[in-house]
Amino acid sequence: MEDKYSFAKKLIKEAADFIKNKMSESLAIQVKSKHDDLVTNVDQETQDFLISSILKHYPNDYILAEEGEVHHSISDGNVWVIDPIDGTVNFVVQKNHFAIMIAYYEEGIGRFGLIYDVMNDLLLSGGGSFDVYLNEQKIEPYRHKPLDRSLIGCNAGLYLNNDYGVTHLISHSLGVRIYGGAGISMLKVMTQELIAYISYIQPWDYAAALVIGQKLGYKIQTFEGRAPDFQRRQKLMFFPESEWKYFESYLDI
Amino acid sequence: MEDKYSFAKKLIKEAADFIKNKMSESLAIQVKSKHDDLVTNVDQETQDFLISSILKHYPNDYILAEEGEVHHSISDGNVWVIDPIDGTVNFVVQKNHFAIMIAYYEEGIGRFGLIYDVMNDLLLSGGGSFDVYLNEQKIEPYRHKPLDRSLIGCNAGLYLNNDYGVTHLISHSLGVRIYGGAGISMLKVMTQELIAYISYIQPWDYAAALVIGQKLGYKIQTFEGRAPDFQRRQKLMFFPESEWKYFESYLDI
Numbered sequence A, B: 001m002e003d004k005y006s007f008a009k010k011l012i013k014e015a016a017d018f019i020k021n022k023m024s025e026s027l028a029i030q031v032k033s034k035h036d037d038l039v040t041n042v043d044q045e046t047q048d049f050l051i052s053s054i055l056k057h058y059p060n061d062y063i064l065a066e067e068g069e070v071h072h073s074i075s076d077g078n079v080w081v082i083d084p085i086d087g088t089v090n091f092v093v094q095k096n097h098f099a100i101m102i103a104y105y106e107e108g109i110g111r112f113g114l115i116y117d118v119m120n121d122l123l124l125s126g127g128g129s130f131d132v133y134l135n136e137q138k139i140e141p142y143r144h145k146p147l148d149r150s151l152i153g154c155n156a157g158l159y160l161n162n163d164y165g166v167t168h169l170i171s172h173s174l175g176v177r178i179y180g181g182a183g184i185s186m187l188k189v190m191t192q193e194l195i196a197y198i199s200y201i202q203p204w205d206y207a208a209a210l211v212i213g214q215k216l217g218y219k220i221q222t223f224e225g226r227a228p229d230f231q232r233r234q235k236l237m238f239f240p241e242s243e244w245k246y247f248e249s250y251l252d253i
Helices: A002-022 A041-057 A088-094 A156-161 A163-171 A182-190 A203-214 A241-248 B002-022 B041-057 B088-094 B156-161 B163-171 B182-190 B203-214 B241-248
Strands: A029-031 A038-040 A062-065 A078-086 A099-106 A109-117 A122-127 A130-134 A152-154 A196-201 A218-222 A234-240 B029-031 B038-040 B062-065 B078-086 B099-106 B109-117 B122-127 B130-134 B152-154 B196-201 B218-222 B234-240
Touching: A002 A041, A002 A099, A002 A109, A002 A122, A038 A041, A038 A088, A041 A062, A041 A078, A062 A203, A078 A088, A078 A182, A078 A203, A099 A182, A099 A203, A109 A182, A109 A203, A122 A182, A122 A203, A152 A156, A152 A163, A152 A182, A156 A163, A156 A196, A156 B156, A163 A234, A182 A196, A182 A203, A182 A234, A196 A203, A203 A218, A203 A234, A218 A241, A234 A241, B002 B041, B002 B099, B002 B109, B002 B122, B038 B041, B038 B088, B041 B062, B041 B078, B062 B203, B078 B088, B078 B182, B078 B203, B099 B182, B099 B203, B109 B182, B109 B203, B122 B182, B122 B203, B152 B156, B152 B163, B152 B182, B156 B163, B156 B196, B163 B234, B182 B196, B182 B203, B182 B234, B196 B203, B203 B218, B203 B234, B218 B241, B234 B241
Parallel strands: A062 A078, A152 A196, B062 B078, B152 B196
Antiparallel strands: A029 A038, A078 A099, A099 A109, A109 A122, A122 A130, A196 A234, A218 A234, B029 B038, B078 B099, B099 B109, B109 B122, B122 B130, B196 B234, B218 B234
């Protein structure tokens, strides 16, 4: 497992260099499900780069990835979960504030995860048997902070609609932050810049945070209290497990 | 004027060091107008540091500043407008994503402005007769981008309430970003990570962006189309002047 983890840490930096080299070229942008759901040639090419490197080293492993139809079941065998560019809108518009995410699972059990904020050179990695580090700095487990001294990251749509009472919960905090990427937002939860993150997201958006977060006292679940299904887009909350009873009292669930 | 501008650039870095030295100490936090309107001892001490440095060098100049009752009229004489820590909530919770802002006006005419994102070491400065730089990089004037390929920064309250139709305007962009600070948000407008910023803000929140932005094709005004009054908190929009007719068509004004 040490070897696979070292390989993943090296690979994610190589993928970042791959993206940065492509950033000077003009992007081919396509709209996916709706006007603000974008994909670029760099998303696809970076995913291809990641998959080919993984399968070259580990030909018997499987892939669950954002682009295309590479959707192996999380519970079957050794599965790498990949988001080549999380926060594609930020990537296109800001050329900043996007992340590469990689997670590795065996028979549905998370072994390690990596979230790399490319332009700010912040690599959060660990989980399973590995301690969590932000670059060279060891990250400590969650320690209680009062909600009224905390910030919550949220998807704009859920916030506008007050889905499950999330806007009500947020009104008891110091406020909302909307950064436009699950990766950079969940990284900020685990470095305690945010206390929680609420969004409507896919397996490759949460697979890495789930396994890293377990090591630090965080949990990801639906508003019905279920674990995410690793199959479809779901409304999920990533939060310190020890705060759940308190948060729940402000939610409409 | 060259001397004053050089002095200001040096001073803002000294104030940043002052803040960073204080960050290891525990903060004394006070609630101002409401639970999410905070001030710390470091806000006040940094303002005192800035004012005493300015008045030592320029004893005949005046100050318009955030904390206390240092509210000289912008239109009378040589006035330094100071926000010692813009984004105090981010400063308290995140220890990141806050700015120091300084602007210098003569008889109401902006001569230069500075916005310093302290923890990310990004200094945006210029305006009046000075070209605009982000650190060593010259910033070019605004160049047209389609709204549906752009992001808009907004205050959470205005966004939730759709004040003046801002949420409708934002729905025609790629989305909203909520960063929790006028300084860092308006810096992102001028580096073209955002196309506009909408908030409910005070003179020290916009004085620097107004003078820097004029040099780059940006304007700040109320939703009634008036210049800000430099006296009270107002709902304002900071945007590329050339896009106004188009933006206006989506607003309820």
